[in-house]
Amino acid sequence: MEQINRLKVVLAEKQKTGKWLAESLEKNGATVSRWCTNESQPSLETLVTIAKTLDVDVKELLNSTKKKV
Structure with a gap:
């Protein structure tokens, strides 16, 4: 599985x-x-701060753990 760093x-x-x-x-x-x-x-607290700093939703910094069908 390819690892993509969202940050x-x-x-x-x-x-x-x-x-x-x-x-x-x-x-x-x-x-x-x-x-x-x-x-x-x-x-997690820092991740929220990063999202605010970058003006993005915190979900944009996370990889989906859901398998694509």
Whole structure:
């Protein structure tokens, strides 16, 4: 199954960088980089903050776990 990192996709769609997101959230750039490469995941609270910062619904940052028929 192909793994797609939604955060990385949404950042690209919004023409924003991980560095911009890190500065906006006052997080370490390496932390945001790990989120973008699926090495780690942000907490649910942080995910909500990311969605607000990017002006998207939090669902846009999540992969669907539902199997397509």
